[in-house]
Amino acid sequence: MKTYLALALPVIALSLNVACKTSPSDTGDSGDTIDTTQGGFDPASDINLDWQPGEGNSGSSMTATISNTDSTGFYLGMAETAAGSAGWYGEDCLENGCHQFNSMSGVLDYVSTVGAVTNDTTLFNDGNDGTGDVYTSDGGDRLTYLVQLAGGSLDTECYVWGDAPSYYASESCHNL
Numbered sequence: 001m002k003t004y005l006a007l008a009l010p011v012i013a014l015s016l017n018v019a020c021k022t023s024p025s026d027t028g029d030s031g032d033t034i035d036t037t038q039g040g041f042d043p044a045s046d047i048n049l050d051w052q053p054g055e056g057n058s059g060s061s062m063t064a065t066i067s068n069t070d071s072t073g074f075y076l077g078m079a080e081t082a083a084g085s086a087g088w089y090g091e092d093c094l095e096n097g098c099h100q101f102n103s104m105s106g107v108l109d110y111v112s113t114v115g116a117v118t119n120d121t122t123l124f125n126d127g128n129d130g131t132g133d134v135y136t137s138d139g140g141d142r143l144t145y146l147v148q149l150a151g152g153s154l155d156t157e158c159y160v161w162g163d164a165p166s167y168y169a170s171e172s173c174h175n176l
Contacts, residue, residue: 041069043159043176047147051126051134060110060125064101064147072151073102078124080133081164082142088123088133090114093146094168100150146173 046068054060064076077093090096099108099119108122117123124143126134136142141162148158158173165175 041154047159053126062108065105069154070152071149071154074150075100075148077146079144079167080142081144081167090117091122
């Protein structure tokens with residue numbers, strides 16, 4: 001599953017206290033509650049992605065933060081599943097790139113061209129009103145997310161949520 005983006009660079013940890021806009025819920029599509037008691041780690045509230053819109057398409061970014069785990073880093077995959085075959089899948093962690101964080105927090109800045117996507121940049125942007133790639137006009141997810149923890153007692157545990165968690169069915173992750 002882990003395919004690293006070209007020119008992968010470590011992401012510097014940031015101490016940001018931001019409100020979460022996109023996070024998984026604690027039930028899967030079937031309504032089954034997942035076990036969230038693993039060492040105090042509750043993926044439904046401890047995995048936080050905060051999309052910050054910029055002006056138009058410039059200046060947009062996403063801060064990823066994971067708390068309450070002894071993991072030392074994580075991998076983040078994103079796929080534009082709501083757009084079907086026309087979507088961007090170059091950051092999905094399957095056959096394509098995967099963002100690797102060597103700490104439990106990091107930032108991805110928006111870039112406008114495929115060739116500029118690296119470990120610390122993303123082609124996804126948030127217009128915060130349905131005009132970007134992240135949300136629909138009614139606030140629903142356009143993306144499907146994968147987070148795989150690295151190091152610690154939850155090493156290799158992975159979690160998926162968003163538009164179409166079944167996109168990651170081959171990875172045997174926890175469906176949030």
